[in-house]
Amino acid sequence: MDLSVSDAPVGRLLDGRYRIEALLARGGMATVYKATDTRLDRAVALKIMHAELAADDDFVARFINEARAVAQLSDPNVVNVFDQGEDDGAVYLAMEYIHGRTLRDVLHERGRLGADLALEVAESVLSALAAAHRAGIVHRDVKPENVLVGNDGRVKVADFGLARANSTSSKTTRGLLGTVSYISPEQALGERATPRSDVYSAGIMLYELLTGKTPHEGPTDFVVVRSHIDDDVPPPSEAVPLPPAVDDLVLTATAREPRKRYADADAFLAAIRSTRAAIVGVPLPEPEDDPDLTEVHAEPRDSAGVSLDEALAGTVLAGQVGRVNDVEPRRPAAEPDEDEDETGDDVAQADARWDGEESRPGSTRRIDAPLSIRFTEDETEDGEKAPPPGSRAARQAEARARATSHRRTEQTRGRRGLYLFLFVLLLAIGVATAAWWYGSGRWESTPSLLDLTAEQAETRAEDSGFDAVSGGEEFSETVEAGLVLRTEPGPGERLLGGSEITYVLSRGPERYVVPELVGQTVAQANELAEPLAMTVTVEEEVFHDEVEAGLILTQSVEAGEEVRRDTEVVVTVSRGQEPLDIEDFTGQPADQAQAALAEAGFRVVTEEQNSDDVEAGVVISQDPASGTGFRNDEITIVVSSGPELIEVPNVRGERVERAEEILREAGFEVEVEDLFPEFGSDGRGDRVQNQEPAAGEQAPRGSTVRIIIF
Template sequence: MQSDRHARTGADAASSDPITGRLLDGRYRVGPRIARGGMASVYEATDIRLDRVVAVKVMHPGLGDDDEFAARFVREARAAARLSHPNVVAVYDQGDEDGTVFLAMELIPGHTLRDVIRKESPMTPAKALAFLEPVLSALAAAHRAGLIHRDIKPENVLIADDGRVKVADFGLAKAVSADTQHTATGGVLIGTVSYLAPELVVDGRADARADVYAAGVVLYELLTGTKPHEGESPIQVAYKHVHEDVPPPSAKAPDIPAYVDALVARATARDRGLRPADAAVLLHQVHRVSSALADGVREDPELTADLAPFLLHPDSGELVATEEGGRGDTAADPFDAVEMAALLAPSAPREHTTALERVAAPPRPPVSTRPPAGPARPSRSPRPARPRRSRRGPILLVLALLVAAAAGVGAWWFGYARYTSTPSVIGLGQAAAEKKIEATGLTADLGETAYSETVPAGKVIDTNPDPGERILDDGTVTVVVSLGKERYDVPKVAGMTEDQAQDELLGAHLSFGTSIGRWSEKVPEGTVIGSSPKAGQTLRPDAAVDLVISKGPKPITVRDFTDKPADTATEKLEAKGLVVEVAEESYSDTIDEGNVISQSPSSGTLHRGDTVRIVVSKGPELVEVPGGLVASGVEAAKSKLEALGFVVDVKESDAYIGLGYVYKVDPGSGSMAPRGSTITLYLV
């Protein structure tokens, strides 16, 4: 139901958006809107000249009427185009068509770091620094080129589907030079309040250390899942940036090492003199911390003291003194809510001071020094001449005041009056959030739902724009509702092939861990027996699941039992799960009775249930010694015995006289003798 509603609202928004469908500059065919910010919206578009898909960023209607703001918007293209870095979104083109100011830039299919924070925060320090490192690499390249970003936040960090990290939206970047150190916005504060450095709040001055501060806040959010300073209004949040330190992440995640706390404290020091000079320096410090984490270092007092923005006692780690010059208080000059509100007005045109020329008084006539002609008149106090009043001065003054008032009213209207603050509805239910938004005159739009580790299902986890950001009075606030913790059940994969099981795991938003082979008498080789964890267990997304794969029946090495007792052979083979079959019993002149004459197979490997056939010996075959041999000729007797399988041995008896007849047979006729045994004939 929610997906249908979302589809309908998305379609309605596309059909009602006047930008969608336009052909800008005769080149860019604008498609659906994919993002919306406080100053501009981003659309997917097709560059029909080069036949490629790009992102087109279009300034909101009305803002293009402000020449100074439009010029700043155009400077985004020039600033970003100067950067050629793998972690910076490339800007291709810039144009202005009938007041529609736009930029064409690289389209990054994927998601933002904000989506990662919603799903995976709080995360381990190693993982958080892995996300921050490419961001700092991009900022370091910008700082080397003399550019600062001024609006680092998770929404401006894009993560492509292939894992590349890109920093986007250099729309607030400005060249840093000796004559442009003051705010380029004429006193109007630009940036997202949750990530603003204190000096930007107080006097609008920005250098590379403002980006360092914002990166430190992003790191805190990755580590804890929350922003360091919260408030119902941008004024409250900005006030906290000026007057309160960013708390240590370990206050919410106790397992975080002290040197990671020190890294966050260094990057977010309120006194910018205590921060790293630029992103390159912070990147070097991040590498040191990442190396310590990779080595499994839990405590490193030296690294902690080196990173901490204040001097720490080497033994206790407690604050003992500040660095030379003191910590400094960026907010030494307090300001009131009215001043803060003026600072936070989003991209209002600069209110120029009207120069009022001083109206000079009319010239007085020169006084003559000559004596009067003729006799002096009676002394009478002459009445002073009434000077002639000029009407030119008051008229010019009134006109100047009217012009100044008109300019002030215009600036107030275009820069502040028609804007309101996005109400904070995070943590409210969907219905309550929509009611609160609509009560302020804004339109509530249900965005895509998202999972959250910290916000219960059905509650709001984010809005676009963020709470406290400025938005047009009739603007739309997109609400992101939590689906709760993202969890998936391990699917049943038993009986599948390994490839099928891996596809099933990926389809269930889980990852394949490793294959575990296991012998199985029942499951064919290559077939999945089960998984670890078992099917039905609930896991985090992308959790690794091992597959137990059948290696088939376990092979059994066959031993040769030839000339061994058949009973022993049968016992040993059956103990291994083999079946013993006595093929036959046979006489053997060499194998004792009851022993194995032969075995098939006699070597190699078999599997449980296979058959081994043996031939068992019945011992030698016994043959009766025939009678009638005594008194017969030796040759006749010999032939008869040999025909029965006997071996004949002829000897002379003690009574031998040379006749050649059999006198005696041993063993005697009628006895049983093994075939092949020797029969002795004694001659007379």
């Protein structure tokens, strides 16, 4: 079954793992299905390459290599790639399944977005592109169809670095990587896509988000492509009211000349953030700030919004105060009423009340025994003479003395309780302070040292109570050489005062000078390119008459040009001279042989030779007459000049016998013609009267000379 074109492979288990659930979309390169990863029990988006593309080994290799590269990206705005494989000819990619819709769907519903929302969406898109550019990946096809908007509001970018085939639905022109409405001028001209090409496409998309339409439109793809090449993008404020700063963003990103655009998505992203901060008050994040790290290191709080440190201190204090407050105030003893009966019941009842209160369950205070004050038999507490024992006055005096003693005891206990409360309060404060100090009080937030020189970074760290130490240097496309690129730990993290912060300085953009590769072998070129972080790729091998086989003829990047790491230099290699088949022209006219051999690329040397058998002007022999040779090789042909010519001797006046002898010695045949045969003479003794050819003429050896007698 051809999964790439089937509408109903639902239920099929691909590669023994992915159960296809439903068709999601079909494009020019692949068909996308919703599937279930049966091993991890999660939904995935399964992209299956079309069968005709899957049959192209080069395309599949590129598909796999770039999918692996995209899988290494960790930006939250990139659609995650989980797996890649092949099952019975079906080449697939398993990706994160996003519950939501495309940005194109959003535009269809809303027409256009407000400036703030459009810039916010662009931030997310550029964050994903920036991660790709830092990894050396160019998207090549930035457009709303490749931007997914989740139901939770997250924006994610899909289809990184994957080539597009022709598709009527996406207006993709065959031979171009990209969609015509968003393609950069250099891509339209067939040049290699760069990060600036993605910046251009993102700028066109931002224009569309702001205005609801693309800047270049026309009846045919060709018209749109020519507009990208020939026409500037107009300011979006001509279509909708916008601040000038937003116009500047779009016009800079969509400059027709690549070098006038933002260098990459990082630079475009920084410009958008600055613009948002200026026009809508969105705070700028710290450079290299990671929202995940910020969340991890935020102050932990409970459900009431209280930090753990505060909660710990409050618990200690509340616990101590609670134990003090458990002490109930003692009720004062009742003063005996002077009108009371003189019986001893009043005093007994008062003692019983005190005893009952002291033994009440749950009380934290305890009195070991009822209080009593003894007086001498003869004196009261005031030194007066004691009333007679058992009298009413004696009982009243004892009751008053007991009440006074209880009041003094309560006062003493009240002061002790206050002292205890103050002690516990101070103890709680001390414990809370110690907990704060050992928990977070000694920890300070690290300052931002980014974009500072080493001296400035060390000074700022010292002012903040830390030591800054150098951690070396690294290349950076965005941070100027000599300034701090990153720190460990990052800005805003909490460290013990006096701890070290390691900073890494930028070496600026990583650039290498392309060496001269022409005239080198491929092995020699690789040796030159390896330490420069370049890749040498042989595009083709061609015949060359002057450069020997195995040597490089051309290189795609000129020698001396500065390029980024991992730049690919495409070279053409000589196969040496092209072998030419040699045709044998023996027995053919010499002029035809000379023309044909010269046209084939050979140098022809002609020699003449008498021949009694071969007609003059015909090739007697050729050297070499077969096999192969190379351009400008020499081929010799021997052309017949006919039989050899010799001078006819003069035999006039000679007797016939002698004439015949002379002519035969010269190489001729002799024919005797007697003009008067009727006289019956044998003619042998006659003299020659004439000869043909005449004496002194040239005639072929072996030809006949006629001698005439009479």
